[in-house]
Amino acid sequence: xxxxxxxxxxxxxxxxxxxxxxxxxxxxxxxxxxxxxxxxxxxxxxxxxxxxxxxxxxxxxxxxxxxxxxxxxxxxxxxxxxxxxxxxxxxxxxxxxxxxxxxxxxxxxxxxxxxxxxxxxxxxxxxxxxxxxxxxxxxxxxxxxxxxxxxxxxxxxxxxxxxxxxxxxxxxxxxxxxxxxxxxxxxxxxxxxxxxxxxxxxxxxxxxxxxxxxxxxxxxxx
Amino acid sequence: xxxxxxxxxxxxxxxxxxxxxxxxxxxxxxxxxxxxxxxxxxxxxxxxxxxxxxxxxxxxxxxxxxxxxxxxxxxxxxxxxxxxxxxxxxxxxxxxxxxxxxxxxxxxxxxxxxxxxxxxxxxxxxxxxxxxxxxxxxxxxxxxxxxxxxxxxxxxxxxxxxxxxxxxxxxxxxxxxxxxxxxxxxxxxxxxxxxxxxxxxxxxxxxxxxxxxxxxxxxxxx
DNA sequence: CATTGCAGGGGACATTTGTGCAGGATTTGG
DNA sequence: CCAAATCCTGCACAAATGTCCCCTGCAATG
Numbered sequence: 001x002x003x004x005x006x007x008x009x010x011x012x013x014x015x016x017x018x019x020x021x022x023x024x025x026x027x028x029x030x031x032x033x034x035x036x037x038x039x040x041x042x043x044x045x046x047x048x049x050x051x052x053x054x055x056x057x058x059x060x061x062x063x064x065x066x067x068x069x070x071x072x073x074x075x076x077x078x079x080x081x082x083x084x085x086x087x088x089x090x091x092x093x094x095x096x097x098x099x100x101x102x103x104x105x106x107x108x109x110x111x112x113x114x115x116x117x118x119x120x121x122x123x124x125x126x127x128x129x130x131x132x133x134x135x136x137x138x139x140x141x142x143x144x145x146x147x148x149x150x151x152x153x154x155x156x157x158x159x160x161x162x163x164x165x166x167x168x169x170x171x172x173x174x175x176x177x178x179x180x181x182x183x184x185x186x187x188x189x190x191x192x193x194x195x196x197x198x199x200x201x202x203x204x205x206x207x208x209x210x211x212x213x214x215x216x217x218x219x220x221x222x
Numbered sequence: 223x224x225x226x227x228x229x230x231x232x233x234x235x236x237x238x239x240x241x242x243x244x245x246x247x248x249x250x251x252x253x254x255x256x257x258x259x260x261x262x263x264x265x266x267x268x269x270x271x272x273x274x275x276x277x278x279x280x281x282x283x284x285x286x287x288x289x290x291x292x293x294x295x296x297x298x299x300x301x302x303x304x305x306x307x308x309x310x311x312x313x314x315x316x317x318x319x320x321x322x323x324x325x326x327x328x329x330x331x332x333x334x335x336x337x338x339x340x341x342x343x344x345x346x347x348x349x350x351x352x353x354x355x356x357x358x359x360x361x362x363x364x365x366x367x368x369x370x371x372x373x374x375x376x377x378x379x380x381x382x383x384x385x386x387x388x389x390x391x392x393x394x395x396x397x398x399x400x401x402x403x404x405x406x407x408x409x410x411x412x413x414x415x416x417x418x419x420x421x422x423x424x425x426x427x428x429x430x431x432x433x434x435x436x437x438x439x440x441x442x443x444x
Numbered sequence: 445c446a447t448t449g450c451a452g453g454g455g456a457c458a459t460t461t462g463t464g465c466a467g468g469a470t471t472t473g474g
Numbered sequence: 475c476c477a478a479a480t481c482c483t484g485c486a487c488a489a490a491t492g493t494c495c496c497c498t499g500c501a502a503t504g
Contacts, residue, residue, distance in 0.1 A: 029295045030252050048482045069291040069461050073251045118343040145367040165443055215444040221387055222437045270452045291491050
């Protein structure tokens with residue numbers, strides 16, 4: 001950085017404006033209007049927003065064109081580096097339906113009508129396809145680090161390997177357990193010393209009872 | 223692909239329109255207006271341009287929003303491949319830098335030069351801003367369901383509430399622990415019966431030692 | 445031959461959007 | 475302490491911009 005090229009610092013508010021503009025471009029593909037910025041930051045007057053934009057222009061963080069809508073261009077990031085934000089590459093993102101709760105019943109129906117979806121980085125689910133999400137109820141897998149309220153991401157498949165964490169349909173309830181096929185029965189093993197395994201005789205066991213294999217776990221804190 | 227979902231081919235004119243929109247976004251950073259498109263292609267009537275846009279929408283090459291200027295989004299390239307800059311429908315996505323591993327040392331440097339990023343649904347981090355990611359090393363939080371190799375998402379902040387899971391800088395190592403401020407010292411409590419708490423005298427404790435509060439945990443399985 | 449899609453012209457109209465003016469309250473730097 | 479900057483409200487206005495309606499012509503299709 002040369003002398004004379006004074007490093008104009010931003011106020012917190014100006015930084016927030018600049019960040020929202022970047023977010024908008026990044027997420028929607030086009031810059032926001034004055035009023036959109038105002039709405040997002042709780043500024044009721046377009047002039048209030050304009051003040052910020054003028055300040056950001058003066059300090060060299062963005063440029064715009066006269067009397068044209070949405071013609072904002074970012075020149076520098078809030079920390080002063082030249083701006084060039086690559087657009088999100090869709091290839092890395094997957095949209096995942098959250099189909100209900102494990103052990104909540106009537107799951108198969110829920111799968112057809114997802115209530116909600118989340119987007120998740122493909123990297124986090126190991127590049128798997130056909131993944132859906134569930135909310136966990138109960139404490140049966142706490143020793144595996146899967147707690148009440150956690151989200152689990154499940155790769156849809158009808159078979160599993162010994163020892164994997166699976167979602168199985170028992171009766172009409174979905175449940176999350178370790179999978180242990182044995183001679184006479186299939187053992188669904190909880191990860192909780194105080195709970196007994198579920199034993200299902202091989203005769204009663206149908207392949208449709210495995211809904212999928214858990215490939216990821218997410219827990220919100222705070 | 224269903225029947226009826228035919229591969230809609232573009233006319234030469236429609237292709238030209240689509241390309242100009244792409245050029246505009248690329249060169250100027252924002253999409254053009256109807257009249258700008260018309261000027262560029264020699265179409266004097268906004269309606270003429272609108273016809274093209276409607277056709278492109280119908281064929282799935284772009285989307286736009288009602289009564290908003292410059293809200294064009296490309297969905298497919300002229301040759302039918304998904305657009306390289308696929309605008310995420312909703313803006314509930316956040317790009318999160320993965321800055322290193324907890325207890326890996328030299329973390330503060332890593333924060334400046336993120337090695338990698340993941341995208342995550344804003345819903346999963348409770349709408350927080352200023353979030354970064356870390357990979358956990360070690361077993362010190364297993365009873366809190368945070369295992370070796372897990373990703374933690376951390377809201378950047380210099381203070382925390384009693385009992386929250388935080389990332390703290392101890393010496394030059396970042397560590398993940400429960401936060402318990404007490405009379406004489408700050409206690410960093412592991413969630414592992416076999417490990418002792420770290421006690422840091424209030425004198426040695428500086429606010430900069432809290433790097434942030436853990437707002438989410440992700441674990442890959444399989 | 446009627447219909448459909450394409451490619452426009454021309455223009456009225458409503459909405460969106462940026463600009464500008466007139467303030468006020470607070471903070472910051474000298 | 476004053477001046478400048480920050481961060482707003484509120485409003486009026488004009489320009490930019492999308493939508494809609496009614497046309498013309500042409501080509502392809504059934």
